[in-house]
Amino acid sequence: MCHVSPALFSAGLQNRQESYNVVDVETAATYQRPAEGLLCPFYLREASRPQPHQPATDSNMPQTVSKKLGFIGAGQMAEALARGFIDRGVIKAADVHCTDPVQARREVFEGFGCQAQTSNVDVVKNSEVIFLAVKPQYVSVVLKEVKQYLTDEHIVVSIAAGIPLAVMKESAGDDKRLVRVMPNTPCLVGETASAMCLGGKASDADGDIVKTLFNAVGSIFKVDEKLLSAVTGLSGSGPAYVFVVIEALADGGVRAGLPRDIAQQLAAQTVLGSAKMVLETGKHPGALKDMVTSPAGTTIAGVHELEKCGIRAAFINAVLAASTRADELSKL
């Protein structure tokens, strides 16, 4: 579970009611890469740009979804999604059902107002949008188990890494409304970076329901299914890389003499603030880095050390390894 303390992020996240609009990556790809220092057209489109710290008003409150949600698998990611949706007001807790063989997990969900069932079939019978939130190797098993209870009214959303729509279709039947989403745990604090693709008989209207849910807890991009493994390697797994970075930065602060609690808050706030600068200015990260880096100053001394350690290759390799692993999961 991503036990991210909301307090840690409070300065950056309170009152943040905007959600980045859904962006179709195929459309975005037609834009040219921006010249250094210029705003990127992809982010420049006003409709797509997040606005800083907007207070909640009737017009920018998330839309609600009047559907019953079901989570098959009530583990870490299901909890982050359910809590995120409920906290952002897109769904009522009473309209969220879940099931899990582990009683403790069902109790966690009941603890924040959801309805726990003891069978996957009961969740299907009580829900309209069903999230498959089990480990990838159980997706087909679960779909075969509930197949005969899935009707035209159900949208089935798998968040499992690596399991293709074709496999879902094979297990659930080719008349089902199927969606794949790759979310990440920051949905818990309204800051997910997710991607989705539609399959089976899923309609654009089904996609809109999923988009509404995920826009309430961050942003969602529509991508071709062949890109979902890359998304998994980058943003699906990415929070773990960033947590490692935050921990390491805090260790550096402690090594340089700071108390641990202050070091950790400085590290996390630095990551949060830097991410917001990238999103809100639309500037290239390299240009923003140059703004921090004085000639013969402190920052370039630090950057030099990172480059000596191959920091860029390390992150590229991490994303690639996780993406490759996502592809492998479909073959298990």
Ligand SMILES: NC(=O)C1=CN([C@@H]2O[C@H](COP(=O)(O)OP(=O)(O)OC[C@H]3O[C@@H](n4cnc5c(N)ncnc54)[C@H](O)[C@@H]3O)[C@@H](O)[C@H]2O)C=CC1
């Ligand atoms: N944890 C993360 O950051 C992310 C996870 N995912 C995907 O989400 C899915 C769930 O991952 P986690 O939540 O991390 O795993 P988890 O292990 O925390 O949750 C899975 C839950 O499924 C339950 N379960 C096992 N067999 C079941 C069955 N037959 N019927 C119903 N429930 C069953 C388990 O008891 C467990 O509570 C995975 O497919 C993963 O690829 C996707 C994006 C990010």
Ligand SMILES: O=C(O)[C@@H]1CCC=N1
């Ligand atoms: O590590 C995993 O398999 C899951 C999938 C994406 C993030 N966590």
